[in-house]
Structure formats: structure tokens, C-alpha cells
Amino acid sequence: MRILKMGQVGGGIGAFIGEVHRKAARMDGYVQVVAGAFDINPERSLEQGKILGIAPERCYGTYQEMIENESKLPPGERVDFISICTPNSTHFPIAKACLEAGFNVMCEKPMTMTVEQANELEKLVKKSGKTFGLLHTYTGYPMVKLAKKMVADGDIGKVRKVVVRYPQGWLGEVARSNPSLGLWRTDPKQSGASCCMGDIGVHAANLAEYITGLKISQVLADLTSYLKGKLDDDGNVLLHFNGGAKGVLTATQIGPGEENNLHIFVYGEKKTIVWYQENPNYLRVLSDSEPEQVWKRGNPYVAAKSPAAGRCTRTPCGHPEAFLEAFANHYKNFTDTIRAKEIGEKPTDLELDFPGVKDGVRGMKFINAVVESSKGGNVWKKI
Amino acid sequence: MRILKMGQVGGGIGAFIGEVHRKAARMDGYVQVVAGAFDINPERSLEQGKILGIAPERCYGTYQEMIENESKLPPGERVDFISICTPNSTHFPIAKACLEAGFNVMCEKPMTMTVEQANELEKLVKKSGKTFGLLHTYTGYPMVKLAKKMVADGDIGKVRKVVVRYPQGWLGEVARSNPSLGLWRTDPKQSGASCCMGDIGVHAANLAEYITGLKISQVLADLTSYLKGKLDDDGNVLLHFNGGAKGVLTATQIGPGEENNLHIFVYGEKKTIVWYQENPNYLRVLSDSEPEQVWKRGNPYVAAKSPAAGRCTRTPCGHPEAFLEAFANHYKNFTDTIRAKEIGEKPTDLELDFPGVKDGVRGMKFINAVVESSKGGNVWKKI
Amino acid sequence: MRILKMGQVGGGIGAFIGEVHRKAARMDGYVQVVAGAFDINPERSLEQGKILGIAPERCYGTYQEMIENESKLPPGERVDFISICTPNSTHFPIAKACLEAGFNVMCEKPMTMTVEQANELEKLVKKSGKTFGLLHTYTGYPMVKLAKKMVADGDIGKVRKVVVRYPQGWLGEVARSNPSLGLWRTDPKQSGASCCMGDIGVHAANLAEYITGLKISQVLADLTSYLKGKLDDDGNVLLHFNGGAKGVLTATQIGPGEENNLHIFVYGEKKTIVWYQENPNYLRVLSDSEPEQVWKRGNPYVAAKSPAAGRCTRTPCGHPEAFLEAFANHYKNFTDTIRAKEIGEKPTDLELDFPGVKDGVRGMKFINAVVESSKGGNVWKKI
């Protein structure tokens, strides 16, 4: 397997998510970070590159510079893909530039600031023929992939109802412990149209659509800014899916002591599926007529049911996997897709099992719809 | 403590909830069932009375007969209160007749079929001076009383958000295993305006109001009948509370494998409270700045914090209490209130801590509002 | 069903376990407390009787008096059985006297102070033909009965290993908060040969034998008194069962924050069974080749598998049952056995499913063996 060369935009010293991208990318040993525009300050970019063991000449001050210089290197030497881990508002222009220059792109979420940009990017990806990944982390968990398979196989019957919740508490904590602190998350210039829904609500929507295989057709939202910011820090959303299923999505960033408690209940005609992100190695299946089943990651029966889950398993049962591995799974499938296309093969469905530009478009439309619904007086908005 | 004499309407052979009332009433030994109109069939009523060890002359064929005859007995001998455990549509006329005849009443939920009846009953209770209890079981749990106290004391700060869920699966199971079975729950004549919301949604609303001390000011509901019955078997409701708190209430009766999974998250400005009915001896308190606390029923620190919880505790910590005890707690406070009034004392707040006619009125208004909201196209309805 | 008349020895004002006996006995309405020697002080006995609504002439000062007077009453009027809820050291003489006078007996644990007394009582029970119950509470839980059935049916294969733990913390807490308090539990005159093993270790042994259907053949024990009392407050015991299974039993009364955390793992050749007393409505079944199963009390599949569990179920699934119900189950089966014998029928196995004198003998032998093993330098002792 060819070790792919990764370039990174963002991920400078002290940047959390940039380091997560690197950890995830190199987890399996098939990706090497060889270049980066880590910081808008060239010296700090160089410093980060030095720490990371990257050749100084490939530590760039801007993404434009990186694109320009890397493009000049011969195919086997230049970066195979570029990871974008910069502030939200810059994702779109960077992604656009990378694609136009012919680079594959792995992009941190959110993909863009507007639906229009998202649509434009989708066209661009199609036109470029490049591989585009978007870090909706939570669909990378093996037990989420197992859940998707169960639904697809009809094990739980037709989906009737989805309850998906994503409570966090950190923003409330910031406001409480640092009342004077500027809350950039609630600044539209940096977060776009929504804070809570844009940051985490969209993850919950993505998870629900991934597992059920359904699309949210319309939403009715009640968003709130408890912290009196410019954007929502909390939201409750009624969901209608195509095909008649309904649901509730509720997310918050001001729930004290809630850490990252994303969880989902999918109610089918025959069975119910339950999954909690904070205890991700287990998938519960409820039934009226027989004992609850607890499926446990790493067992042969999981891989037998869901090759996608089996493929994304690194340690045996009882040796828990967690967040970084879920993140790494997206890198794994993303890079395998690049490798397949590189040698002229059609990527398999297993390889293509990572979130991409379509998820980004869906996400922007979801955010847009909930914001409009709430502003419009809590009325239904089609996605 | 005087052993009170209880008469029962309903609760015939094989009737589940009637037996629960008896078990709960006699748990502490201070209530004795001495009379009953257990069945509309006088012979079967007599048979049930015989099984229960009740004098044949006090086994009545109708509640009217019971009221008439018991009224003639001298005060120390006649029933002190009447428990109503009949089909929903009969609660109101029976309760009315009992009150008018001067009997205290413990009434199974729902109190009435309409808001008008509820209002009428409220006036009647006031006028009669009698004690009226309504079996909203779940506020009988000690840890729910503890939760209420924590909120009242400001321990979690001002309440911002409530998420209360009440998923069950039994109605779906009935439909699945007995498709030809008439589902009486979904028949408006027997269930009133709503099935799922009337049966369990109202419990969830009651629990939320009890713990937070707030009132739901308006609702926006999306009710569904997945089973294609005449009434809802599922509902998702956005909540607004007076004072600015918001919330979500979701209930279902078609969630496969969901048993009686009522649970609530109350998000305050400082802390979060979490309680699950199916594991009722524990109350979790979440905080951003310190470890989660798990308060455990039966410990001195619980009683020290909440005398209401301490008073409703029968076994030491680690010796779990459950549903019947919660039910019994309402009987305990209800009968202690009767005893206090009997000797001319004002019942204490601890004694008065049981659901009554005001909860019944609130409940009917809640049901009415969610049904109207849903029928009206998912719009806000004031309660 | 005939309502049986119960007399009680002990259970005076403020006595915890005596009230638990009464609550459990009257839970189903088929037992009535009509007489008692509640307190060694006749006036206080009378006072308790008054509170309980018992005729003054049947409130006795001593158990001898109760036996004498009740014996004179006609069969339908006199007590049908006597519950013994007195301090440990008096269980034997009272039980003996009751049996000799022809009364059925329900006895609080421990049955006796010595193995010799236990053997004598066993003979006496046999000779008398009376029904004798012993309150090993924990085998009263439905899910424990289900576990026993699974093992008996071979569902988990031949039992290989048992790990049973019973940690509590209250004795350590007493010592910590009231260092000057006399710890009667650690006084051999009141507790017999052992404190921790006699009080709770024996419950754990009883539970292990009940579920597995095996007998502990020998023990190797390491007992400790961390509180420097005369008797053990902690013990670790290696177990050998007949047929080759092995195990570990560990109990403590000085584990801070441990409430009543009895739990058991039974490892068979094919599957594993797990049960926790503090969350008693669930039985987990583990397997290497399929998802874990969580069996939940109150479901039809539980009653279908174990009629003994189904019979001891009062509320539907999701409406949890707990300690008092487990206690009541023993009273239910005990009194049904009395009723069956009364009408000349052979009690069924389901009715006979309550702990009796044989469990008492086993218990005393177990306690004796672990004490001798520990005193003898941690060597194997046969039971």
C-alpha cells in the first residue's frame, strides 16, 4: 500500500483539531505529513513544521504558496492530498483553490459558510474528479456503521421515528468562568448562520441520515441564545423524513456537565437501535419479544454483519476503541479511495464509506433550514 | 396513627391497576380495604370482595350503591376515602358523585375526559373541602422529590432547558402480535382526545413541572398515529415554560423494546439533573467544573437535603425501592393529609406533597393544547 | 385464597426488619398480622400492636405467652404462622418453641447460632410436619429464579466458576462516625461465630448454591477484622463446589460507599450469567459468539422461560420491582405452601420455592467452615 503524502493547512502549534487530523491520518502508518501551511505567520508555520519533522522548504506561510509550490513537484513527490483545519470561514476558499489546482481534499467541518458555496463546491468536486472528504467524525465509529447495516438489511423494520440528541456544556462553562471572553462561536462572521446547530446540530442530523439511509425533508426549529449572543447556543428541532418517518433533534452547548453526549434512538417497526458516542463500543438493539441485545465492537459477529464495521476495527473486543480511531477511519477510507482511483480502479463501497461533499451540501441546507424555521416563527422549512 | 378505611371502585378480578392501588394503599399498614364496587357485575364484585376478605354486605354492584350505603354508616365505620380505578371515561362522574357525597377521593389518571370536566371538578373539590388525590405515579419517587428540592434551592441555577422523554413499546407490540385486536387506547370514546399524550405524555409534562416548579406556558406538537388508529400513538412537543425556559417532550407507545423509559434532563444555569424511572434509586447531578455526583436513595445525605424524599423512604440504601413504593408514597401523603384534617390540623407541606386536582386540570389542559397544536398544523398553543 | 393470620415475635416500634416482614407479608393482601410479641417490654408491645391495629388481648409480652394463648384459640382464629424477627441469638429457641407448639414458622436469618442447633431444628421441622421458612431474601428476586432455571436447563453449559461478591460499607461508617459506639454485630454473643460472613457472606453462598444447583464442598477463607472487633468484618473465600466447579466469594462490611452490592458471575462452559442486586430487574447473559443478552423482568419471555420468575412478578416490564417484592415473594410461596398442605394437597415445586431449614443448616455449616478455615491458618475445610 502506497504511503500517501499529506499537506496540511492550519494545525499550527496549540491547535487542537489540526493535531487530531495528524494523529488520525498517521494512525495506520499509510499517511505521512510532508508539507504544511500550519500558521498564517510563516515563522510559526516553520516552527511547527520543524517540530513535526518536516523539511523547511515545505513549511509554507500561506495555502496559496503551498498549492503553488507543491504543484511544481513531480507526482510521486508532491502532496497527494491537503487537509484543511483552519477557521470555519476559510474552509471554502481553501478547498476551492486546492481542488482547482488538482489536489484531493480532506476538509474539517463545516464545509462552507453558505448553501451557495456548498453547491458551488459540489460542482467543483464533480468537475475536478478529485476525492473530497469532510470530517463528520461520528459516522466513522464501527458501531454506527453496524447500525446503518442493520437498518439497511431491514432488521429493525421500516424506520418510524428518530430521536437524536447532542448536548454539550462547554459554551455555558466558558460564559460562566470567563464572562468577558469573546465567544467567537457565537459570532456570525466566524460561525456562519448558526452556532449550536452549525457546530453540533449538523453532526446529529448527519448521523441520523447516515444510519437510517433517509433524508430529512423538512424541519421545524426553536433556536435559542441563552447566553444572549448573536447566534443560537441551543436548539430543539422537529424532523420529518422522506417516506414518513418523524423525529426530534435537540442540541445544546449550555448543558452543564454534558461533555459530548451525542446519542441516537432509531425506532423501527420491529426493533429499536440505541447508540451513545461517549460509550461507543456498544450498540443496543431493543425488541418487545426478546431480550435486549448488546452488540460489542471487535467481535466476529460484528464484522460478519457489517464488513464496513469490521474493516474499521483495529483492536480486539474488550480493548476499547474511541474518538481518534473513528476519525482515523475516515482517513483510511478517504485515502484508500485515492489509492484506488490512482491505479484506475473503481473504489468499492467500503472504500467510499466516508463523508464527502454531498454531506457538506446537506449539512449547509440543514443549518439554513433550521435557522430560517426558527426566525420565521417556528414553522416548517423544507430542506 | 388511625388506620383509614378504603373503598374501591373498579379493581375487579384481573384488573391490574386496581391491585396496584391496593398493594400501595396497604403497604404501610395504615389503610384497610373494607368496601368496594369492584365490578359492574355484582356477582363478580362479590367474588373479588370475598377474595379480598371483605364483608359481603360491603361488596357493591355499583358505585352509586356504595356511596349510598357507606354514607349511612357511622363516621368511624364508613369508608374514609374512595379509590377510583375504573376505565378512563368514568373517572369524572364517579369522582363527582363521591365528592358530592362527602367522601375523600383518590383517582386514577386521567382525571377527566375534558378540560371543562376538570375545571368543574376543581371547583367541586374546593367547595367540598375534601381531599382529592390523582395518581401521577412518578412524582412519588424519592429521587424525584430530591430533584425538586435541588431546583427549588437553586442548586442548579435558573432552569434553562428541560428534555423529558417517555418511550414505551407495548402498543406497537399489541398491533404487531394481535393485528386484529381492537386497540381501545386509540378509541376516543375511551381515551378522550389523545392516546399517547393522554396516557403518558401527560406524565412527562407533570414530572417536568413538578421538578422545575415551572409551568409549561405553551406547546407546539407533532402527533402521529403510526398504527393508523384514531388517536396519536406518538408525539413530539416543543415546550415553552413561564420565565423563559424551553424544552422538548417526546413520548411514544410504538418504540420496540422500550418498556417504561421515562427520563428527564433538567439543565440549569449551573448544573444538570438527570433521572431515569427504570433505575429510580439514583439521581445524577452534572457539573462542568467538578465530577458528576450520583445521589443514592436511602442515604442520610438525601434525607438531609430533602425531607420529602427522606420521609418517603422505606428501606436502607442499596436495598432498592421501586414502582410500588412510589405509588405507595402518594397514598401515604394523601392519607396523612386526611388524618391531619380529621383532627383539625393544617396538613404540612410534606403531607400535601401528592398530586391533586390542580395537577388534573393542568394535565387536561396540556392534552388539549397538544392535540389542538398538532391538528392546527404544528403551531404554538397556550396552556 | 384464604387470608392467613400472622403472629410476630419482635418487630417493635423502630425495628427495621420487623416492619419489612410486615410490609412483605401483607403486600398481596393474603396475610393479616393479628397477634404479636413485638417487644420484650409488654407496654411497648401493646403500643406497637395498637399502632398496627391489633386487638390488645393479642399483644403479648413474650413469645411464650403468645404461643400459649394462641394455641388455645380455635384453628380458624389462631395465628397460622409466626414470624420471628428478634435478635439473632434468640431465633433458635423461639423457632423451636413455635414448632413444638405446632405453629408454622417464618424465621429471620441467621436461623441459629451453631451448627448443632441448626441440625436439631432440621429434625424438629421434619418431625413436626410444619412449614418453615428462612429469609434469605435475595433468592426471592425473579431474575435470580430465571438464572437458576437457565443453569438447570443447561443453557450456559456445565458451571465452571462462580464469582460472588457482597460488599457493604455501613459497619465501617458506624466505626468512623461513632467510634465509641458498641458494635453489636462484632460481638460473638449476639452474632455468633462470625460477623461479616454470618451476616452477608452466607447470603452470597446461598445465592451461589441456589442459582447453580451445586453445593459448596469446601472453603478456604481469609477473614479479617479491620475494625479490631472480636469478629470478622471482611472475608475472602476460595470455593470448591461438588462436581469440580470452583469459585471466589468475597464480602466486606467496611467498603466505603458500598451499599448492598451483592452480585454474581456464573461462568458455564458455554455462557456466563451476571446479576446485580442493586439493579435487580436485569439479568445479563454473555456469550463469545453472539451479542450479550439483557433479560428484563416482567416480559413474557421471562415467564415463558421461568414460571417461578413469572409467578413472582407483580408489575409489568419497565415498572421496576425491588427489595420488598423479593421479600414478599418468599412470603407468597411460604404461605401458599401452608395453604396447600392445609387442604391436603402436595405443594408444587413453584410453591416450595422458598428458603427453608435446609438452607439454614447449609448456612450454619458454611459459616462454621469459613471461621475454622481462617482460624486454622487459611486451610481447606469441608462443609
Next chain:
Amino acid sequence: MRILKMGQVGGGIGAFIGEVHRKAARMDGYVQVVAGAFDINPERSLEQGKILGIAPERCYGTYQEMIENESKLPPGERVDFISICTPNSTHFPIAKACLEAGFNVMCEKPMTMTVEQANELEKLVKKSGKTFGLLHTYTGYPMVKLAKKMVADGDIGKVRKVVVRYPQGWLGEVARSNPSLGLWRTDPKQSGASCCMGDIGVHAANLAEYITGLKISQVLADLTSYLKGKLDDDGNVLLHFNGGAKGVLTATQIGPGEENNLHIFVYGEKKTIVWYQENPNYLRVLSDSEPEQVWKRGNPYVAAKSPAAGRCTRTPCGHPEAFLEAFANHYKNFTDTIRAKEIGEKPTDLELDFPGVKDGVRGMKFINAVVESSKGGNVWKKI
């Protein structure tokens, strides 16, 4: 921070633990695998090296060859340390050779086959001045480090009792599904004196000693081979610690459905600590007088209490970490120690917080003692 160069012995194609070592080593980006004797078959070693992107000239057929050639390279180029991931019986000779040649060593567990070898290695490490790490994975978890700190700070009072359990089921599953399969684990030539105790019991002992800061002074063991192999597949062990604490250690490899369920209860005079490896982000602290506390990885209060835990934290609270991260933590501290020594600094206690040769010696003595105890008829053996 200098990126260290790692050589690996073992870890060929398909070898599970060798890949875990690589994943863990490169997680933080400060270790690069540059050489390896991955397989005893030189061609397959080369093939693995190719997959890993290693220069062909540094893919060796034997560890001797690797040591010889790498020694010839200049300091900045040659491997900084060698990871040993070969079959158990070869750990000692390879480690010895590496140390004698002046290489730092990270060794898979068990360190040696005998106590004598362990003692010899300890001397060799001391003499060589090299850094030696041993992969007792479980002490790498942040919450284990937090537990250690709590005990060291006296938060739970003097430790009285330890219950540590390590149940697995895989060996029973192998025997069940492949009865003809040679069970190498139960072959003394490959596993040494013990299978279950050598493989996992020793982890449990190491965990108990690490958290409590105490040493096990003597053991009394009852080992069993349920599978009728030459070595134990199960064991129950009574423990005595220096200073008077006692405990129980029980481990099994034949518990159906048990995955890797290592867990520990540490009972102090004041509080109890509970940790489960399969749900490793949480540490429970029990107390008699206040609610249970659940400490959650990634929170500032954890790092404030235990810098060792804080230092070994990569993702925020609620973004779970797991097995690979625990593994990586040992690599992190091990390599930081090498770096510190390299520049002439004394490694800090935080850097030195990884298992080493002393743990290996303790482990071998523990294994030796339990085997002798069991063979000797379940008698106490000093360690």
C-alpha cells in the same frame, strides 16, 4: 522535540501486537519506525518493511543482524530504541542483546520466562544505564494515574482491601470452536510457568500495586486448567500486601463473553475507588457520607488533581480515549525519558511514569509465587 527512531523485532505481517506497538509509538508523531527484524523469514521481513515504507537495507532477517548493523550507523541515524514484540520465550535473549549493544528497549510483556532471567535483566539495565520499558498497558490509562494520585494523597485513607478481577473468554472460545487447535498459550515452552496468571493475572497484580503504591507480600493461589491443558487457564488468588492490606485477585480465560474485563475496587479507610478497563474514561469514587463521584477524563479538575493524568490526555472530555492511547502513553513517557537523558537531564517523575524492569521482576516473582502456591496445595507463598 526530537523524533526518535525506532527499530522493531517482531511485528511481521498479520502480527497483532506488533502493529499496536507501531500505532502507539507513532500516535504523537515523535517516533518513526526506521528499521526492523519483523519476521524470522528475511523475505517476509523485507515485505513488511516495504509495506511500512522502510528502507530495504534496514529490514533485517534477525535481531542480531539488526543490532550489528544499526550499531555501525552514526548516533543520529541509528535506531534510538528497539521494540520487542516477539513470542514470549524470546523476549529475554533479545532484550539482553539489545541492552548489551547499548540500545534502549521497549519490551512486550512478559519480560522473561523465569525469575532468574528477570533478575539478570534488572542488573543489566542498571549496568547499561539504558532506558527499559515494559508494556503493562493498563497503567497507561489516565484514570488509573488519577487513581494512583488519589491513593498517594490519602484521599481514600489507608488502603484496606483490593479486589481486582481480570476475566476473559477467548481461550474457552478457541477450545470450543476449534477443539483440535493447539493452544499455544497453554504450552509451557511458549508461555512459561503459567498461562492465565502469566498472561493476564500479572497485569491485574501490576495494576493493584501501581494504584495502591503497595507491594503484594504473599499469595495463596488456586489455579485450574478447565481446558485440561498443561497450564492454568483460570486462577483465584488471595493477596496480602505489605502494611496489612488484603485482597483478592481472580482471573480467567474461559469466561464466555468476557472480553477484557479488567477492573479494580480499592477500599480505603475513607473511600473506595472503582475503575473498569472496558469503560476507561471514568473513575468512580464511593463514600458513605456523600454522593458517589464520577471523575471524567479530559476535565480540568482531573489534570489539576493528577498532572500525570493530564499529561496523558489527547482529546477533550466526552471525546473518549481508549486502549491505543493508553499504550501510546507508555511510549510517550518512555521516549521522553530517553530524550531527557540524551540531553543530560534527569527525567522527571512524570516522564518516568512508565512500567520498567522492576515491574518485570515483580511480575515474574508474582507468577512464580502463585504457581508454587497452587502446586504446593494452596498455601501462602511470599513474593
